[in-house]
Amino acid sequence: MLAQALFGELAAYTATRNWQYVYPVWSRRAQGISIGINLHPNHCCNWHCIYCQVPGLQRGPSPVIEIARLQAELEQCLDWISTQAGTHGPDLPSGDLLSPLIQDIAFAGDGEPTTSPQFAEALKVVSHSLQQRQLAILVRLITNGSQLQHAHVQHAIECLHAIGGEVWFKLDAGSDAEMRAVNDSHVPLALHLQRLQTCCTLCTTWVQTAIVSRVVDQQLITTPALPAYSQALMALEDKIAGILLYGIARPSQQAAASSLQQTASSVIDDYARELRAQGFQVRAFV
Numbered sequence: 704m705l706a707q708a709l710f711g712e713l714a715a716y717t718a719t720r721n722w723q724y725v726y727p728v729w730s731r732r733a734q735g736i737s738i739g740i741n742l743h744p745n746h747c748c749n750w751h752c753i754y755c756q757v758p759g760l761q762r763g764p765s766p767v768i769e770i771a772r773l774q775a776e777l778e779q780c781l782d783w784i785s786t787q788a789g790t791h792g793p794d795l796p797s798g799d800l801l802s803p804l805i806q807d808i809a810f811a812g813d814g815e816p817t818t819s820p821q822f823a824e825a826l827k828v829v830s831h832s833l834q835q836r837q838l839a840i841l842v843r844l845i846t847n848g849s850q851l852q853h854a855h856v857q858h859a860i861e862c863l864h865a866i867g868g869e870v871w872f873k874l875d876a877g878s879d880a881e882m883r884a885v886n887d888s889h890v891p892l893a894l895h896l897q898r899l900q901t902c903c904t905l906c907t908t909w910v911q912t913a914i915v916s917r918v919v920d921q922q923l924i925t926t927p928a929l930p931a932y933s934q935a936l937m938a939l940e941d942k943i944a945g946i947l948l949y950g951i952a953r954p955s956q957q958a959a960a961s962s963l964q965q966t967a968s969s970v971i972d973d974y975a976r977e978l979r980a981q982g983f984q985v986r987a988f989v
């Protein structure tokens with residue numbers, strides 16, 4: 704409750720700032736306050752997911768990040784939370800006030816974080832800030848996984864591991880056709896799974912999967928189709944930390960939005976049950 708009240712005040716404060724890279728949100732999946740880091744304020748991504756909530760999403764290069772500005776925004780955000788948390792009185796544990804209130808600092812935003820040539824540098828800024836303040840806040844990378852073949856990205860993810868962070872790796876498909884339909888990605892599924900495997904060797908990695916329902920030719924199709932999806936993941940069952948399943952909570956901002964339907968919570972529960980029966984650790988968010 705305290706974190707929710709604090710988030711309301713934080714959102715009001717944030718609205719008065721002109722931050723470009725730092726955006727606190729209430730995260731359904733992290734279940735609390737998440738401080739987002741957006742390396743793509745230009746709304747450019749190398750994928751074009753059917754459910755993407757980024758308005759004006761386009762393909763294009765990553766922008767140059769003003770690292771000093773990112774650092775200043777993060778410091779302001781942490782300063783504000785620290786000050787406000789201190790005024791909420793005896794409900795709070797003493798000492799490190801922030802860590803219990805903030806679920807994570809998450810690289811996510813309006814594009815794929817690892818396509819930014821400055822991702823590693825931005826990660827260093829976050830890591831340094833947490834170290835200076837002696838904060839034990841989890842750092843997450845929420846990624847579509849498309850850049851895991853690059854040595855510099857692998858190295859950055861090793862650095863994430865070194866600070867106790869974790870990766871949420873997008874897998875919305877159990878076939879090449881589903882990757883094209885849902886993510887507008889022409890990467891073969893087998894190659895994407897190789898990248899997932901690489902990621903697992905570098906850092907704790909959760910698979911994050913959107914259960915997407917859409918109407919095609921007047922038929923409701925829900926993806927990823929089982930059992931193809933679970934079979935695709937089976938070889939990595941003991942390498943991934945688990946699977947995060949979720950439906951689409953906020954409206955898509957993409958042209959195909961009208962074909963999307965809310966996935967019933969019972970359907971997400973069915974997926975979770977089926978995957979658990981196969982031995983996967985699953986967290987479902989309906």
Ligand code: SF4
Nearest residue numbers: 748750751752755814
């Ligand atoms: S990878 Fe993320 S930012 Fe990129 S299109 Fe998909 S949902 Fe949007």
